[in-house]
Amino acid sequence: MEDTHRHKKMSEKTDSLKRKDKECVTCTQCGKSLAHNQSLRKHMRIHTGEKPCTCTQCGKSFRESSTLNVHMLIHTGEKTHKCDQCCKTFLRAADLKGHLRVHSKEKLYPCSVCEKSFRHQRSLRNHQKIHTGVGEYKCFECEKTFCAAGNLKIHERIHTAEKPYICSLCNKRFSQLAHMKTHATVHTGEKPYKCSHCEKRFRRSGEVRQHERTHTGEKPYKCSLCNKRFSQIAQKTIHERIHTGEKPYTCSYCDKRFKDSGNLRQHERIHTGEKPYKCSHCDTRFRQLGGLKIHERIHTREKLYVHTESGESVKVGGSQ
Secondary structure (H helix, E strand, O other): OHHHHHHHHHHHHHHHHHHHHHHOEEOOOOOOEEOOHHHHHHHHHHHHOOOOEEOOOOOOEEOOHHHHHHHHHHHHOOOOEEOOOOOOEEOOHHHHHHHHHHHHOOOOEEOOOOOOEEOOHHHHHHHHHHHHOOOOEEOOOOOOEEOOHHHHHHHHHHHHOOOOEEOOOOOOEEOOHHHHHHHHHHHHOOOOEEOOOOOOEEOOHHHHHHHHHHHHOOOOEEOOOOOOEEOOHHHHHHHHHHHHOOOOEEOOOOOOEEOOHHHHHHHHHHHHOOOOEEOOOOOOEEOOHHHHHHHHHHHHOOOEEEEOOOOOEEEEEOOO
């Protein structure tokens, strides 16, 4: 009797799963399966770019009403969720929960492919798309695809030149909030991240990770078009543009294009006349940091040699 009852329950579960499978709908754009038509309609907004939910305060639009509701808290300034470790406050309980892992250094979500671990399930999902090659978020300007909506949003600012984040101390503008926060430490002098191998300290967590690879020799980023490896993902991205010929950064004064933003900034100083690097010994200023370093050797009396075509080394700075 008991076996018959158990068999009946298992049969009911199987039938339920079959019904659910039949009810699933598939996106015609990317092949993703969703539970029902309502989920499909919301998902399709990723492909169409539709954002029907608009903020009445600033006009910003969102794909879902739940995202709009969270956004509205920015205008009210309401941050009711407070960390008891560092007193930082958050708009959402989920944000606080994720933040608490920073203090515990807990990483609950390991990748099944490369064993890298993450603090947030969302971060793991985005990371796994690197292995699958799925990029469902597409830029309508250049057709480049991204694994995460946030990455697409940041990328689109390359085309729009939008810099919505302003430093409250010097009015400098930034395209990313993280860049503005890092910039703020220039004013405070704060370097909270210390290398675990030496005493060197850094303003950003990413900088300390990159630096630590000089100790470990780790080069985790491999070019998808050749076998060259890199210690920084930015180096890999710029290198891959040698293969693709992509130059996404356009000068705002002329039509010249560049593979990376650093070269663009240096070039635009030719138009603006900006010389941000000032000698600490005199008032001479330079467009590039390299020019400043060479110049300062005149003051420090450091010997500097250049090689002539004949192979001779000729001193161009310092004392005899």
